Each structure stands twice: as structure tokens, then as C-alpha cells.
Amino acid sequence: MIAINNLTFEIGARALYDEANWHIKPGEKIGLIGANGTGKTTLLKLIVGDYTPTSGTISMAKDLTMGYLNQDLLSYSSDKNILHVAMEAFERQNQLHDEIEVLLKKLETDYSEDLLHKLSDKQHEFELLDGYNIEYKAHEILAGLGFSEPDTHRKLSEFSGGWRMRVMLAKILLQAPDILLLDEPTNHLDLPSIQWLEEYLKAFEGAIIIVSHDRWFLDRVINRTVESRKGKLTVYAGNYTFYLEEKSQREEIQRGEFKNQQAKIRQEERLIERFRAKASKAKMAQSRIKALDRLERVDDVDDDNPEVSFSFRFSRQSGRHVVTLEHVAKSFPTIEILDDAEALIEKGDKIALIGANGKGKSTLLRIIAGADKNFTGSVQQGHNVTQTFFAQHQLEALHLENTILGELQSFAPKHNETELRTILGSFLFTGDDVFKKIKVLSGGEKSRVALAKALTADANFLILDEPTNHLDMQSVNILIQALQQYEGTIIVVSHDRYFLDNVANKIWFIEDHKIVTYPGTYQEYDHWYAKRKLQPKAEQAPKPEKKEEKKEPVAAKKPDDEKAKQLKKLNQELAAMEQQIEALEKEVKGLEDQLADDKLYTDAAKAQEVTDTYQLKKLKLKEIQAKWENLAEHILEIS
Numbered sequence: 001m002i003a004i005n006n007l008t009f010e011i012g013a014r015a016l017y018d019e020a021n022w023h024i025k026p027g028e029k030i031g032l033i034g035a036n037g038t039g040k041t042t043l044l045k046l047i048v049g050d051y052t053p054t055s056g057t058i059s060m061a062k063d064l065t066m067g068y069l070n071q072d073l074l075s076y077s078s079d080k081n082i083l084h085v086a087m088e089a090f091e092r093q094n095q096l097h098d099e100i101e102v103l104l105k106k107l108e109t110d111y112s113e114d115l116l117h118k119l120s121d122k123q124h125e126f127e128l129l130d131g132y133n134i135e136y137k138a139h140e141i142l143a144g145l146g147f148s149e150p151d152t153h154r155k156l157s158e159f160s161g162g163w164r165m166r167v168m169l170a171k172i173l174l175q176a177p178d179i180l181l182l183d184e185p186t187n188h189l190d191l192p193s194i195q196w197l198e199e200y201l202k203a204f205e206g207a208i209i210i211v212s213h214d215r216w217f218l219d220r221v222i223n224r225t226v227e228s229r230k231g232k233l234t235v236y237a238g239n240y241t242f243y244l245e246e247k248s249q250r251e252e253i254q255r256g257e258f259k260n261q262q263a264k265i266r267q268e269e270r271l272i273e274r275f276r277a278k279a280s281k282a283k284m285a286q287s288r289i290k291a292l293d294r295l296e297r298v299d300d301v302d303d304d305n306p307e308v309s310f311s312f313r314f315s316r317q318s319g320r321h322v323v324t325l326e327h328v329a330k331s332f333p334t335i336e337i338l339d340d341a342e343a344l345i346e347k348g349d350k351i352a353l354i355g356a357n358g359k360g361k362s363t364l365l366r367i368i369a370g371a372d373k374n375f376t377g378s379v380q381q382g383h384n385v386t387q388t389f390f391a392q393h394q395l396e397a398l399h400l401e402n403t404i405l406g407e408l409q410s411f412a413p414k415h416n417e418t419e420l421r422t423i424l425g426s427f428l429f430t431g432d433d434v435f436k437k438i439k440v441l442s443g444g445e446k447s448r449v450a451l452a453k454a455l456t457a458d459a460n461f462l463i464l465d466e467p468t469n470h471l472d473m474q475s476v477n478i479l480i481q482a483l484q485q486y487e488g489t490i491i492v493v494s495h496d497r498y499f500l501d502n503v504a505n506k507i508w509f510i511e512d513h514k515i516v517t518y519p520g521t522y523q524e525y526d527h528w529y530a531k532r533k534l535q536p537k538a539e540q541a542p543k544p545e546k547k548e549e550k551k552e553p554v555a556a557k558k559p560d561d562e563k564a565k566q567l568k569k570l571n572q573e574l575a576a577m578e579q580q581i582e583a584l585e586k587e588v589k590g591l592e593d594q595l596a597d598d599k600l601y602t603d604a605a606k607a608q609e610v611t612d613t614y615q616l617k618k619l620k621l622k623e624i625q626a627k628w629e630n631l632a633e634h635i636l637e638i639s
Contacts, residue, residue: 001064001179001207002047003025004233007056009039009046016042018231019056024179029201029208029220031240036444036472040211043228044068045211049174065451067383068181068547069173074161074245082159083152089174093131096122096369106617119615128517130624133462136176144196146357147187162188173200179207186214190357191495208492215240216497251301258298276466307386314488318460319383320347323368325515328377330363337363338375339513345461347382350483351491352504352522359510361392361493362465369463388457391465395446400439404449407438412456414605420456426478427452444470460488468496497522570635577628585623591617 009017016039032040045051048068078085145166156239165188177218186194218240225236225243235241237465272285323345330337337360353361364374369389377484384578408420424434447470480502500522507518507525518525591614600607
């Protein structure tokens with residue numbers, strides 16, 4: 001499908017790739033991984049032709065179609081509505097639709113057989129390309145990516161960069177190319193949209209290359225892992241977890257080979273030293289020196305996952321109850337977030353606050369942190385609670401002229417330089433890196449500095465809003481280790497499920513404007529939620545953590561009640577469509593009878609009117625038949 005042979009790509013004096021090789025086969029679902037700066041995004045740009053290799057080749061079939069999602073699309077804007085932008089994916093269908101409209105217009109004055117044949121051919125091709133279903137497909141994918149029906153009629157320019165990126169992703173998915181190249185596709189997506197995208201990509205028939213820092217997402221989608229490291233591309237025949245296991249085994253072998261070779265080299269060096277002292281053995285010594293020089297050295301294994309050892313300091317411990325929320329209500333002019341909500345955060349809780357965008361997660365964090373006072377009800381902090389609040393906007397609060405080390409020293413004067421450098425080293429700032437000024441750092445590096453600040457605060461309660469944004473896998477792993485060692489209380493919002501599963505011991509989500517608690521890990525919550533979707537609503541709530549007032553027993557609904565209700569409604573819609581189809585078929589048949597009557601053509605105006613009506617009714621009939629087929633398939637799926 002795509003063959004990369006002896007690829008070399010240089011940036012200045014640095015070779016990002018050095019004679020790298022990789023063959024991509026049809027249908028492969030590949031995760032392209034590696035530390036930041038190893039050239040993953042560059043490789044995608046080389047494949048699509050945005051960059052030219054210094055040497056080597058990238059060859060592919062001439063008719064190969066590619067869909068490329070990249071972060072540059074964030075800046076794309078348009079005054080067209082997002083449904084129209086997404087449907088730009090159907091280039092040929094849109095062209096045919098316009099041509100059919102022109103032909104129908106011409107038929108108002110030209111009744112030639114040639115024109116009717118052209119119209120028939122165009123309509124036939126349009127039907128073969130499933131043109132009557134393209135709007136339905138666009139609606140389906142936009143809905144999966146989190147857009148409501150009213151949203152589809154809003155201009156693209158009205159949406160933020162993250163939401164515009166979702167529209168561009170929808171457009172690329174609708175193109176259904178032979179291969180998808182997706183650079184961080186889960187950025188800007190909430191959990192429901194990420195889960196929808198997982199299912200879509202698993203069912204996608206073409207090949208996929210994904211660059212992502214989301215381990216959970218990669219594990220569920222890919223069947224190949226390619227590591228970009230030290231200018232080479234190494235292929236592993238499995239998902240990300242398989243890659244970790246296989247790489248560990250390879251490194252163990254490499255580590256053994258390195259130790260054995262080093263022992264052999266030391267032995268040779270001792271012999272050479274002894275032989276050098278004797279004139280009769282000098283020639284042998286020189287021979288052994290040359291042999292050592294020719295020896296192909298085995299590299300030692302680099303530790304890509306350093307272990308973190310923080311020494312967290314609390315000047316005081318919090319009481320048992322950290323935060324108590326009672327009768328909290330919060331709303332905006334167009335949306336209600338919370339209504340009479342109650343919750344309790346206890347000492348030692350590590351809470352993951354999850355859910356779709358727009359449900360109020362960040363708003364709830366600001367209420368808990370005391371940054372949002374515009375609500376009703378009460379939020380009470382417990383005894384001796386000291387908090388620190390990390391959010392993405394706080395990156396702007398970093399002092400640009402400070403060095404990294406200076407920023408931490410001014411924030412946490414109780415820590416000495418050695419301690420601060422140890423913490424910064426854990427966040428990948430080593431050696432002279434700590435003297436870099438904040439203003440020259442990337443977004444991800446600034447995030448790491450802000451997180452390091454949060455973890456050096458004298459706080460027994462951490463409030464973290466999207467701390468994993470802009471972090472690579474190594475940095476996420478460091479943060480996980482740090483928070484696992486933290487003995488205080490945490491509440492965190494993140495869409496990184498691997499991170500949440502390794503940090504949280506309790507899950508919160510907002511449902512029906514209330515805070516619902518699931519007492520367990522994210523993986524346990526995920527299994528429970530999957531089963532919950534199959535249960536009747538009356539059985540869905542997780543067991544409460546505190547006693548509630550006894551209520552009168554309610555008659556349990558039968559398991560199939562909700563499903564039966566839904567099927568009844570859908571079948572009614574189907575029956576209504578069947579009546580429409582029957583009526584249209586009668587109208588079309590009547591118009592065909594008129595068009596077959598030679599007398600009609602004695603009145604040119606009347607003949608044109610009947611022809612136009614016939615064409616419109618036929619188009620309408622095809623549209624309603626397509627909708628009927630889609631609805632019927634949906635009913636069969638849930639029956």
C-alpha cells in the first residue's frame with residue numbers, strides 16, 4: 001500500500017530519520033508512537049507529500065486516497081454551516097446534485113430526448129454513489145462527534161477551534177479514504193465522542209495511522225504499533241500493551257547482550273595491557289586493539305520511563321470532610337448545570353469527574369475551588385483544608401521572564417534547590433534545562449512547569465482541570481506516579497482514561513443536574529456503565545455511599561419496557577413513512593400514465609409541467625425510500 005525505503009530527513013544538521021524503513025499494508029490499524037520531538041507528525045507530512053525526503057523513497061499506488069487530520073486545521077474557518085462543510089467530503093455527489101438541478105431547470109424549456117437521457121444517467125450515477133443518503137451519513141457522524149441537530153445549521157466560524165477540528169474530522173471520515181492519517185484525533189473530544197470514534201475506527205475497512213498520547217484509545221483501536229526512535233522505525237505486531245510487553249522482552253535481551261559484551265571488552269582490554277608490556281606480544285596486542293575497534297558495539301538500554309520519588313510536604317493534615325456541597329444550583333442563560341445537587345469529598349478521596357463537554361465539569365471544579373461564586377446553595381471547606389487549583393488558563397500566569405527553576409523557587413521557597421531540581425528532573429527538565437526562560441517553552445513544557453508548581457504547593461487538596469493536556473505518554477506516566485504517592489485529596493477532570501484508571505478511587509458524573517458517585521476505579525465504572533446501558537432506568541443508579549430516607553416501594557419496570565417503548569415509537573414512524581411511500585408511488589404512477597399519453601404533448605407548457613412534477617416526485621420518493629431503509633435497519637439492530 002505504502003512503502004518507505006531508506007528514508008532520511010534532515011532538519012539543519014540533525015537527521016530526524018536516518019535510512020528508516022516501513023511498509024504499510026491494506027487494512028492495518030497502526031499506532032505511531034514515540035517521545036515528543038522524534039518526528040511523528042513530520043513523518044505524516046512526508047507521507048502526504050507536504051515535506052520532501054532528504055533521501056530515500058516513499059512510494060504508493062497512484063489512485064490511493066488519503067484523509068489527513070492535523071492540528072493545522074484548527075485555524076480553518078468558514079461562514080457555511082457545519083453540515084455543509086462536512087458534506088463537502090462528497091465531492092462527486094455534490095457535483096452530480098448540481099448538474100441534476102441544472103438539467104431539471106433546462107427541462108422547463110427543452111423537452112429533447114437527449115436531455116432526458118442525460119438526466120437519467122446523472123440520476124443513476126447519483127443513486128449508485130448513495131447520493132440520497134449523504135445527508136443522513138453527515139448527520140450521523142456529526143452527532144457521534146457531539147453536535148446537536150440545531151448545531152448543524154450554525155456557521156463553522158461560530159465554533160471554537162476545538163469544535164471546528166471535530167467538523168474537519170467528520171469531513172475526513174465521510175470521505176472514507178483508503179488510508180486515514182490522524183494526528184492526535186482525541187484532542188478536543190470528550191469521553192462520549194472518543195468512545196464513538198473508537199467504535200467507528202474499529203469498523204473502518206481501510207488502513208489507519210494514528211499519532212496519539214491516549215494509551216487506552218490506542219489499545220482499543222490499533223493492531224500494529226510503530227515506534228519512532230533515534231531516527232528509526234520499529235514495528236511491533238500488536239496494540240500498545242503488546243508493544244510495552246514485547247519491548248520489555250527485547251530490552252532484556254539487549255541488556256544481557258550489552259553486559260556480556262562489556263565483560264568481554266574489559267577482558268580484552270586487560271589482555272592488551274599485559275601484552276603491551278612484552279615486546280614478543282606487541283604484535284598480538286595491536287591485532288587485538290584493531291579487533292576491538294572493528295567490534296560492532298551493543299548499546300545499553302535507555303530508561304524511557306524514569307521512576308518518580310516525590311517528597312510531598314503538608315504543614316497540616318485536613319479533617320475527615322474536605323468539601324461538603326449542599327443544595328447547589330448553577331445555570332447559565334441557555335443551560336442548567338446543577339439543581340439541588342449534593343456531594344461530599346472526604347480525606348484521601350481521589351475523584352475523577354467525567355462526562356461529556358457542556359455538562360459542567362469545569363464549572364463544578366471552579367465552584368469547589370471557590371473561583372465561581374455565582375451559584376445558590378452552600379460549599380463548605382472542612383477543617384485545615386489547604387488547596388491548590390490547576391487549570392489550563394493558569395499557564396498564562398507563569399512569569400515569562402523567570403527561569404524554570406526561578407519560577408518554582410519563588411512559588412515554593414520552603415523547598416531547597418536540590419529538591420526543586422529533583423522534582424523538575426522528574427518532569428523531564430534536567431541539567432541546564434532548568435535555566436531556560438518560561439517564554440521559550442512549548443505549550444507542553446509550560447504545562448509540566450505549572451504541574452510541578454501545583455505539586456510543590458503546601459496543599460493537602462489538589463483540584464486539577466485537564467492536567468494531561470499537551471503531555472506525552474512519558475509525562476503522563478510521571479504525573480500518575482506523583483499522584484499515586486500523594487497522600488492528600490484529589491479531584492481531577494481528564495479525558496485520558498488510562499490516567500484516570502491509575503489515579504482515581506472514586507468516579508463522579510453529572511446526570512439530571514445532580515452529582516452521581518460511583519465508588520470504584522475508572523475500569524470498574526466502565527464495566528458498570530456498559531451493563532447499565534442494557535438495564536432498565538430504575539436499576540441504573542450506583543449504590544449510594546450514605547444512607548437515604550426510606551421511600552415507598554416503586555413497582556419495578558420490566559427489563560424490556562424501555563426497549564418496547566422505543567420500538568413502538570420507531571415502528572410508528574416506519575408505518576407513517578410507508579404511507580408516504582404508498583401515496584408517492586400512486587402519484588408517480590399517475591404521472592407516468594400522463595407522460596405515456598401522446599395527447600399530453602399537444603400542449604407544450606402542460607407537458608413541461610407534468611415532466612417537472614414527475615421528476616420532483618420521483619426524487620422525493622427515492623429520498624423517503626432511503627430513509628425508510630435506514631430506519632428499518634435500525635429497528636432490526638435493536639430488536
